[in-house]
Amino acid sequence: EVQLVESGGGLVQPGGSLRLSCSASGFTFSSHAIHWVRQAPGKGLEYVSGISSNGGTTHYADSVKGRFTISRDNSKNTLYVQMNSLRLEDTAVYYCVKDWLNQGAGIFYFESWGQGTLVTVSS
Amino acid sequence: IQMTQSPSSLSASVGDRVTITCRASQGMNTWVAWYQQKPDKAPKSLIYDASKLESGVPSRFSGSASGADFTLTITSLQPEDFATYYCQQYETYPPTFGGGTKVQI
Numbered sequence A: 001e002v003q004l005v006e007s008g009g010g011l012v013q014p015g016g017s018l019r020l021s022c023s024a025s026g027f028t029f030s031s032h033a034i035h036w037v038r039q040a041p042g043k044g045l046e047y048v049s050g051i052s053s054n055g056g057t058t059h060y061a062d063s064v065k066g067r068f069t070i071s072r073d074n075s076k077n078t079l080y081v082q083m084n085s086l087r088l089e090d091t092a093v094y095y096c097v098k099d100w101l102n103q104g105a106g107i108f109y110f111e112s113w114g115q116g117t118l119v120t121v122s123s
Numbered sequence B: 001i002q003m004t005q006s007p008s009s010l011s012a013s014v015g016d017r018v019t020i021t022c023r024a025s026q027g028m029n030t031w032v033a034w035y036q037q038k039p040d041k042a043p044k045s046l047i048y049d050a051s052k053l054e055s056g057v058p059s060r061f062s063g064s065a066s067g068a069d070f071t072l073t074i075t076s077l078q079p080e081d082f083a084t085y086y087c088q089q090y091e092t093y094p095p096t097f098g099g100g101t102k103v104q105i
Helices: none
Strands: A002-008 A010-012 A018-025 A034-039 A046-051 A056-060 A069-071 A076-083 A090-101 A110-113 A117-121 B002-006 B009-011 B018-024 B030-037 B043-050 B061-066 B069-074 B084-091 B101-104
Touching: A002 A076, A018 A090, A018 A117, A034 A076, A034 A110, A034 B030, A046 A069, A046 A076, A046 A090, A046 A117, A110 B043, A117 B069, B002 B084, B018 B101, B030 B061, B043 B061, B069 B084
Parallel strands: A010 A117, B009 B101
Antiparallel strands: A002 A018, A018 A076, A034 A046, A034 A090, A046 A056, A069 A076, A090 A110, A090 A117, B002 B018, B018 B069, B030 B043, B030 B084, B061 B069, B084 B101
């Protein structure tokens, strides 16, 4: 069974930093692109960032480019996102999501989702 | 590609047939998925490639495509189907979601 477990969320002040982690199991982690998708309170879904299976290719939404850095450690089956210069509008539940395709940068079909971790940016 | 989803909400009864539509802002192939989200839960994938059912998803869910319009249909709505549904295109980067449809009793 695919499991994606996010951690690292919490309350942070505007301009602050936070690092989220996603621990994966139940599939060959090193074969799949993995992504972050977020959902602001009471709002819809927004793509944030993704990384290819070998970590060589990364994608960022314009709203986070230059502030967020995605990375992965295939030896630990773990995905990360370093979030800097956080803004009020970054407040959301952040979901770790497994890409359907088992190679390369994926196809951006989000087959499996973690339960999410809440990031609150507030003074 | 923008995905315009309608309606934003609907009221239905158990046993009803429900149809939700997403219209793409430009012509595209069938790289569309549908997700179901229940309150305080993560989204769950239902359909991919516009009409292919994910494993374990009941057959009362179906998807179809016609030009730029993509449709999710639920035949004979069940109590556990009351949720919010999202479409998503993955034909072009960035992947984008529709605004969601809340299916209420």
